Amino acid sequence: MNQEQIPVKDTTGNDPEQTEDVYIADPQTRARDTQDELSPVIVVARTTFNYILIAVVFLILGIFIGGFSAFKIERERRSWINEAIADAIAEQDFAGIIAAAQPPDLENPDSRFEISATSDHVLGPDDAPIVMIEFGDFNCGFCGRFHSETFPRLIENYGDQIQFIYRDYPILAESSLTAALAARCAGEQGEFWPYHDLLFENQSSFNQTGGFASLAEQAGLDVDAFNTCVEEQRFLSSVLTEYQEGQSLGIRGTPAFFINGRPISGAQPYDVFAEVIEEELAAAENMNTPEDSSIS
Secondary structure (H helix, E strand, O other): OOEEEEEEEOOOOOOOOOEEEEEEEOHHHHHHHHHHHHOOOOOOOHHHHHHHHHHHHHHHHHHHHHHHHHHHHHHHHHHHHHHHHHHHHHHOOHHHHHHHHOOOOOOOOOOOOOOOOOOOOEEOOOOOOEEEEEEEOOOOHHHHHHHHHHHHHHHHHHHHHEEEEEEEOOOOOHHHHHHHHHHHHHHHOOOHHHHHHHHHHOOOOOOOOOHHHHHHHHOOOOHHHHHHHHHOOOOHHHHHHHHHHHHHOOOOOOOEEEEOOEEEEOOOOHHHHHHHHHHHHHHHHHHHOOOOOOOO
């Protein structure tokens, strides 16, 4: 900022020789100082200021009260919703729903699988209260033991109450598939069950050359027609369908049984099968027994 020093004479009548040094601002500085002097100043009376302050306080208080009221209403609404949900949950058997949603377990004897009873190879009455399904392999030694030891006792004691269904699950050897096809070819001539029994009775020899034809002859079959059927693998798709069904059920070995859908794995002792059968018979009897009613 530039300032100009100009000597000015005293005109008050004092010593004419005496002068004072006076600093006069340059034009820009004078203009800015003049503008500052002319800037308007707003003056608010204390009473007006108090009114404004009170208005602001009431505005803030109103916003707070309104927000709190809205929060309270929302909280009450949510409380009502939560109570309604709790009441709905209390009315539902969620434990049963969750249990029903869980897949059945082959290792749990209380599990129950949904398995179709449709089959071409059925023993026993159609209206039997017990449907027993076996997934077996004709090479399986445990399957053979079941059919030689346990199955005859079950038929003896529950024969008129059991519908027995055999399904193929050929997993042990290549000859397991051939044996399954041979049994179905025997079934084509109406002799599935006799040939089924012969296969289990001759597990050590049916794999020999001509073994299947030899058993067909023992069963009284038309051997030439039987051999043609086996060579053509006429029932291959049916065997594979049952094998795939067993896989979908999670079966890992043979024999695998289902009594009214309840699983039993392996050639278990007779008592294991009898216990499940008795439980299913008791349940069926309870379902068929009408409730007692009294007329007052």
